[in-house]
Amino acid sequence: MQDIVCTVVENMAIAKDTYHMSLMGSFTESLRPGQFINVSIDGQYLRRPVSIFNVRHNVIEIIYKVVGVGTDILSKKTQGDTLDTLVGLGNGYDLSKSGDHPLLIGGGVGVPPLYLLAKELLKEHKTVSVVLGFNSKDDVFYAERFKDLGCADVTVTTVDGSVGIKGFVTDALPENYTYVYTCGPEPMLKAVYKAMKTSGQFSFEERMGCGFGACMGCSCKTITGYKRICKEGPVLTKEEILWDD
Amino acid sequence: MGRLSVTLCGIEIDNPIIPASGTFGFGYEFAELYDINCLGTFSFKGTTKDPRFGNETPRIAEAPAGMLNAVGLQNPGVDKVISEELPKLKEVFHKPVMANVSGFSIDDYVTTCEKLDKEPQVGWLEINISCPNVHGGGMSFGTDPNAAAEVIRAVKKVTTKPVIAKLSPNVTDIVSIAKACEEAGADAISLINTLLGMRINLKTRKPLLANTTGGLSGPAVFPVAVRCVWQVSHAVSIPVIGMGGVSSAEDVLEMLMAGATAVEVGAANLVDPYACPKIIEALPGAMDKLGIQNLSEL
Numbered sequence: 001m002q003d004i005v006c007t008v009v010e011n012m013a014i015a016k017d018t019y020h021m022s023l024m025g026s027f028t029e030s031l032r033p034g035q036f037i038n039v040s041i042d043g044q045y046l047r048r049p050v051s052i053f054n055v056r057h058n059v060i061e062i063i064y065k066v067v068g069v070g071t072d073i074l075s076k077k078t079q080g081d082t083l084d085t086l087v088g089l090g091n092g093y094d095l096s097k098s099g100d101h102p103l104l105i106g107g108g109v110g111v112p113p114l115y116l117l118a119k120e121l122l123k124e125h126k127t128v129s130v131v132l133g134f135n136s137k138d139d140v141f142y143a144e145r146f147k148d149l150g151c152a153d154v155t156v157t158t159v160d161g162s163v164g165i166k167g168f169v170t171d172a173l174p175e176n177y178t179y180v181y182t183c184g185p186e187p188m189l190k191a192v193y194k195a196m197k198t199s200g201q202f203s204f205e206e207r208m209g210c211g212f213g214a215c216m217g218c219s220c221k222t223i224t225g226y227k228r229i230c231k232e233g234p235v236l237t238k239e240e241i242l243w244d245d
Numbered sequence: 246m247g248r249l250s251v252t253l254c255g256i257e258i259d260n261p262i263i264p265a266s267g268t269f270g271f272g273y274e275f276a277e278l279y280d281i282n283c284l285g286t287f288s289f290k291g292t293t294k295d296p297r298f299g300n301e302t303p304r305i306a307e308a309p310a311g312m313l314n315a316v317g318l319q320n321p322g323v324d325k326v327i328s329e330e331l332p333k334l335k336e337v338f339h340k341p342v343m344a345n346v347s348g349f350s351i352d353d354y355v356t357t358c359e360k361l362d363k364e365p366q367v368g369w370l371e372i373n374i375s376c377p378n379v380h381g382g383g384m385s386f387g388t389d390p391n392a393a394a395e396v397i398r399a400v401k402k403v404t405t406k407p408v409i410a411k412l413s414p415n416v417t418d419i420v421s422i423a424k425a426c427e428e429a430g431a432d433a434i435s436l437i438n439t440l441l442g443m444r445i446n447l448k449t450r451k452p453l454l455a456n457t458t459g460g461l462s463g464p465a466v467f468p469v470a471v472r473c474v475w476q477v478s479h480a481v482s483i484p485v486i487g488m489g490g491v492s493s494a495e496d497v498l499e500m501l502m503a504g505a506t507a508v509e510v511g512a513a514n515l516v517d518p519y520a521c522p523k524i525i526e527a528l529p530g531a532m533d534k535l536g537i538q539n540l541s542e543l
Contacts, residue, residue, distance in 0.1 A: 001277070001278065003517075003518065003519060040516070044307060045308065045309075045310060045464075045516060046305070046312055046515075046516060047516060069307075086518070206303070207303040207305045209305045209314060210514075210516070210518070212274060212518060213274045214270050214274050214275070214514060214518075215267065215268060216267075216319045217304045217314060218302060218305070219298070226298055244301075
């Protein structure tokens with residue numbers, strides 16, 4: 001983990017209430033897909049955890065949705081503003097388990113971490129299939145960027161059918177794949193858990209105090225004991241997940 | 246003695262800065278970031294007789310100038326703390342450490358303290374009779390002078406280490422509880438634990454925390470803490486450790502001027518992992534500005 005004062009390079013709306021922000025800083029640690037950053041926001045006491053969408057040279061890109069006061073303040077940041085950021089948090093996805101043909105399933109603002117993951121998997125010459133679910137046409141972002149990366153197939157679903165396949169991500173899963181990587185709202189993760197035919201890794205979201213393992217604010221129960229979403233997570237394997245109900 | 250050093254129950258510490266229990270784990274998350282031996286000491290994660298998962302999530306919520314938490318004393322239990330956490334702690338911290346103990350009955354407190362008393366690295370036992378986030382035990386001992394005294398008296402019988410009573414501000418008269426603890430043999434008082442609070446999600450109309458209520462900490466509670474430290478330190482003759490929203494060297498000096506011997510830093514560690522070393526580094530400059538030669542003179 002590094003504590004870095006980052007400079008906002010870009011902060012633009014890309015879908016309904018959804019923003020793409022690029023942050024420049026002197027990052028020395030190599031960042032893994034599925035890791036997150038924890039951003040200090042003026043006027044707010046707690047930092048806000050946001051997953052990493054992309055990393056290039058000394059720039060980290062994040063995508064976030066305005067859901068409350070903190071993210072609203074974040075959305076008003078402009079080029080040149082600075083943000084105190086804890087970088088390189090969480091375990092991230094384990095790429096070694098992917099097999100030849102990993103399937104990436106994202107829902108809403110659970111889509112971003114899958115982008116860096118797809119990029120890394122493609123570097124390892126994997127055949128990458130992607131299914132991205134959104135509520136409606138206005139919420140959809142960056143499906144074409146997954147295609148541009150070189151993913152074998154990219155399917156979009158919307159709940160209202162305004163674009164792509166009508167329904168949920170689980171209505172559009174391909175026949176063949178070797179492993180699943182997923183991130184999204186908990187109901188989607190549960191549905192994927194039931195529908196998937198292989199093993200896989202799930203990225204979870206939780207309210208956090210610190211983001212680096214000190215406060216026990218984001219603990220969850222798993223088959224293999226208590227885990228902190230911020231430290232031993234946010235990525236858990238299918239085999240260790242213990243659903244609440 | 247250095248400019249910053251103070252003596253806490255017969256143990257000299259290099260400076261009065263002590264990360265508060267529940268915000269510093271067992272030290273090693275922070276030891277990855279800086280040499281935690283720069284600290285006076287730290288109070289480790291609240292330990293109970295049996296392992297505890299704590300409350301359901303969400304356990305954390307934003308508050309104006311602070312935060313709410315309802316972690317609920319998640320810890321691996323005293324046996325695992327001794328067999329697994331303390332050996333790891335020892336590798337990164339080479340000073341006496343403060344053990345923080347919680348319980349749900351007098352027996353719980355006694356059993357846990359008896360075990361921790363045998364640990365050479367434990368310098369002090371901080372008895373948490375003020376956790377607002379557990380049902381039965383916790384704060385219920387700290388809101389009644391007789392119950393508070395009973396816990397302290399029982400614990401004193403099983404340890405030769407200094408016993409610190411950690412008090413709750415969620416009471417009508419904190420002085421009477423502090424005095425009862427002093428009479429029961431407490432070697433020091435630490436205060437304040439968090440203030441009981443809650444928030445509601447406007448969209449769902451439901452509490453933000455799964456536990457409904459939680460403890461408020463952060464700068465929002467600092468003036469309450471200063472007031473409590475002032476009142477208690479003027480009423481007892483044992484040392485007082487001040488805590489509650491301390492975030493800067495100036496806050497530390499204010500706490501010491503209110504009557505504290507040392508200062509615990511809590512929530513600040515969570516939003517800035519380097520909060521404590523920054524405060525320690527800033528203290529000499531802040532003292533110079535105010536003409537303070539040594540902290541021990543305050």
